[in-house]
Amino acid sequence: MSAKTIFIIILTVLVTIVLMKNTDEVIFWIFGDRYIPKLAILGSMFAFGLIIGFLLGRPRRKKEIKEIPTKGNFQTTSTPKENEEFTDPYRPNLSDDDRKYID
Structure with missing residues (x-):
C-alpha cells in the first residue's frame, strides 16, 4: 500500500469516529432556532x-496566447545558400566544452 492510501484510510476512520460520537442535536440559528444534529x-x-x-x-x-501577425512581425524562412549553414546567434558565446556537449 502506498502512503497516500494509508493516509486516506486513517483520515476516513478518524472522520467516521468523530461523526459517530457527535450524533446529539444542538440548537442552530438559521433565521430562527432549529434543532440540527451535530452529525449533519x-x-x-x-x-x-x-x-x-x-x-x-x-x-x-x-x-x-496566439500572436496575430501584423504588418511588421511576419517571420520568413529562407533556405541557406550552398556553402552557408544556419548558425545559432548564441554559439560564439559558448565555451569549447559546451560546443562539444551540443555536438
Missing part, C-alpha cells in the same frame, strides 16, 4: 472543505 453540521462542513480543497488544489489551465 460536521458532515456538511467536512464535505464543504473537501470541495474547496479540491477546487483550490487542482492544476490551473494554461491559456495559449
